Amino acid sequence: MAEERARKSVSRKIETKPLALHARIQRDVEDRIVSGEWPPGTRIPFEHELTAEYGCSRMTVNKALSELVKKGLIERRRKSGSYVRQPEVLSAVLEIHQLEREVRALGLAYDFRLIEREERTADDGDRKRLRLPRSGRVLSLKGLHTAGQRPFCLEDRLISLEEVPQALEADFSRNPPGTWLLEQVPWSAAEHRIRATGADRDIADVLDLAEGAPCLVIERRTWNASGSITQVNLTYPGDMHTLVAQFAPSARPG
Structure with a gap:
């Protein structure tokens, strides 16, 4: 005792x-x-x-x-x-690109259109995506990035309002949320997951694809010492995005 x-x-x-x-x-x-x-x-x-x-x-x-x-x-x-400090990227594959720069690098006109915006209490799916330890308020955003007259990328994003309350006052009707976040909120770490999928009916309608058409999905979550900032799913038509990484042979033992 x-x-x-x-x-x-x-x-x-x-x-x-x-x-x-x-x-x-x-x-x-x-x-x-x-x-x-x-x-x-x-x-x-x-x-x-x-x-x-x-x-x-x-x-x-x-x-x-x-x-x-x-x-x-x-x-x-x-x-x-x-x-x-501005956040630094780690590699070509892990780099956090601004989609506008990707499109303009192709020599095409860029535009963004907000499709859906909703503030809500995080449900189980939201908490899993953001890895939130407890329930909180989130901002759900869906938008379409276009290259020329063609759909380029569908953005499905969650922002934690516990970490980024100022997002409620931001105008995302024309200003892409990814660009706004990079300029406004410092992050210290990011995680990328890359997968291939077939377009379901909703994605096919937005990206002007046949249902089941191949798509590339980049799932990204960023956070800092305080907690998760945002999680986004970026869905590209299969022929509209290429992942590039440069590397060299590892040193051979002497």
Whole structure:
């Protein structure tokens, strides 16, 4: 019994131990970034400003910012300061493309049309797609990207309103949600799943295909330290998208 009380006492001490000052500065800055208060491209306060705000040494602030650089949340620019970093891509296959750029690279006119928009409490399917630990509000969006006069990609997207509440005020009638999210909300990790499928009746109608026609589906979820941001299913007609990756032979043992 005495041992159990001792363990509980140690646990309470650990839980109530205050954060080191550099860790608190790091947490405060990170919270502003992942909440979207400071979107990509925002210059964060100079080191001397943070030193005055927290009443600490320049070394303490520098340590906090260095950790944020390691996490890929900020970048330092010589003689300019520190800025919220734009997300970086990892490879050609895993790159998060803006569909408008894909279309214009083909030399075709681009357009986007919002088909459906719905705010709702996440159901089991929504929670599974976003991997939400509990129920919350989500924004469901469906839209069509076109290349020239031809359907190019059907977008079926969920946005977590717990992480991105500002999405409710965004106008997606012409501005593609993927482009808006890349500009407004920092992400730290993404997962891609790629599969082939036959177009069902609804997809065939939107993409102007015969029912059962081959399609390529890219399923993508992005998240940050705070939680899941969005999950999207991008469905392309089979002849409208190619995945490319470059690689080299691995080094042979000597």
